[in-house]
Amino acid sequence: MTGQVLVSKSLETLRTVKVSQNMDGLLKIHRRNPNSEDRSTRAESFSFPISKGMTVLDALLWVKEHVDAGLAFRYSCRMGNCGSCGMMVNGKPRLACETQISEVGNRVEVAPLPGFPLVRDVVADFDTFFRRYSEIKPHLIRHETENDRPPQIELLQTDEQLRDYYQFSMCIMCGLCDSACPIVAGDPQFLGPQALAQAYRFAADSRDQGWKEREKIIDTVHGCWDCRVAGSCSAVCPKGVDPDLGIQLLKRKLLAGRFKPALVPEAQ
Amino acid sequence: MRESTLQLINIAMIMALLLTLPVHFAMQAFLGVGGYTQALAYNTVADRYQTLITITLLTVLLAAASYHGLYGLRRILLEFKSGPTWDRLVSAGTLAAGLVILGWGLRTIVVMGWGI
Ligand code: SF4
Ligand code: FES
Numbered sequence: 001m002t003g004q005v006l007v008s009k010s011l012e013t014l015r016t017v018k019v020s021q022n023m024d025g026l027l028k029i030h031r032r033n034p035n036s037e038d039r040s041t042r043a044e045s046f047s048f049p050i051s052k053g054m055t056v057l058d059a060l061l062w063v064k065e066h067v068d069a070g071l072a073f074r075y076s077c078r079m080g081n082c083g084s085c086g087m088m089v090n091g092k093p094r095l096a097c098e099t100q101i102s103e104v105g106n107r108v109e110v111a112p113l114p115g116f117p118l119v120r121d122v123v124a125d126f127d128t129f130f131r132r133y134s135e136i137k138p139h140l141i142r143h144e145t146e147n148d149r150p151p152q153i154e155l156l157q158t159d160e161q162l163r164d165y166y167q168f169s170m171c172i173m174c175g176l177c178d179s180a181c182p183i184v185a186g187d188p189q190f191l192g193p194q195a196l197a198q199a200y201r202f203a204a205d206s207r208d209q210g211w212k213e214r215e216k217i218i219d220t221v222h223g224c225w226d227c228r229v230a231g232s233c234s235a236v237c238p239k240g241v242d243p244d245l246g247i248q249l250l251k252r253k254l255l256a257g258r259f260k261p262a263l264v265p266e267a268q
Numbered sequence: 269m270r271e272s273t274l275q276l277i278n279i280a281m282i283m284a285l286l287l288t289l290p291v292h293f294a295m296q297a298f299l300g301v302g303g304y305t306q307a308l309a310y311n312t313v314a315d316r317y318q319t320l321i322t323i324t325l326l327t328v329l330l331a332a333a334s335y336h337g338l339y340g341l342r343r344i345l346l347e348f349k350s351g352p353t354w355d356r357l358v359s360a361g362t363l364a365a366g367l368v369i370l371g372w373g374l375r376t377i378v379v380m381g382w383g384i
Contacts, residue, residue: 186347187347187350188350189350189351219270219271219272220271221271221343221346221355223271225271225272225275251272251275254272255272255275255276255279257272258270258272258273258276
């Protein structure tokens, strides 16, 4: 199809927009506005011109710019760093800005991340996700007295100590892991792979002294023991964090601590 | 009780099952008097409650199997619904069921072993 954009609003309505490019891509978007009168989900298809290196986010931006300014999606960095643009792309949770059209074919279907409440179109509500994350106290905890502040010593780390948690600190909080997790889908009390992997990130940090506090939160039936090692979180993580590994390491640390608390060393 | 403690007990029970089950099956199949064909005859079964080794074996088997089974059942039931009340109900229910099974099983062992 050349020279026109086909926008099938529904089977009945068909709108065309004149442009002078090859419209060889078709973007199907699952759209819904929970705050409008019509709360039903509808799939709308938009054709768009494919260019070299184009990403799914570029296609969405093209549609928003040229066809439907009301289309809602979230993005910021456009380079896989901010974690804003997570959505289902051809049935798989992915970052729209990191997914090239050439990877997924010229027929692209996007939908909001499952397991999250919907704001609009493909924008998911991350409130619960961030609440779960803040539950595990995602910051370095130090048991210093007033006299120690500011810290009297520099908290140095060896390369090895850095390696213990580095991979887990790569998380950009895109939520893809939680959306892929079958336990998150079924148990609203589950902390989820992202929060648990971050609990391990701090547990493995030699500078942190907050294990006792976090242990109470994660050593529960809806904490790390709710994980059944499906592994889907790690399969979709765009940053190679491997949250599944983090959860299993947490379990190991908890069990080791039951035998001998000395196996879980306190930070310096 | 911490979930890791329950999990640790579960692992210990799995180990116990791995050790006791083969012996139990071997006793049924070929170690007992009369071999496989007489394995479930009344006298053969009753005989098993007469020696300390088999009584210990059966007690360990009973405790391990009921803990492991009920721990698994608890995890399945916890998936059905969500909420602290349901969690408490399921945990208390499976604990009560465990105590009943253990009590009933031990009663059988005592009655058969000591003829009370
Ligand atoms: S662990 Fe991976 S998939 Fe999950 S939020 Fe972090 S970066 Fe995203
Ligand atoms: S826009 Fe930032 S990760 Fe995609």
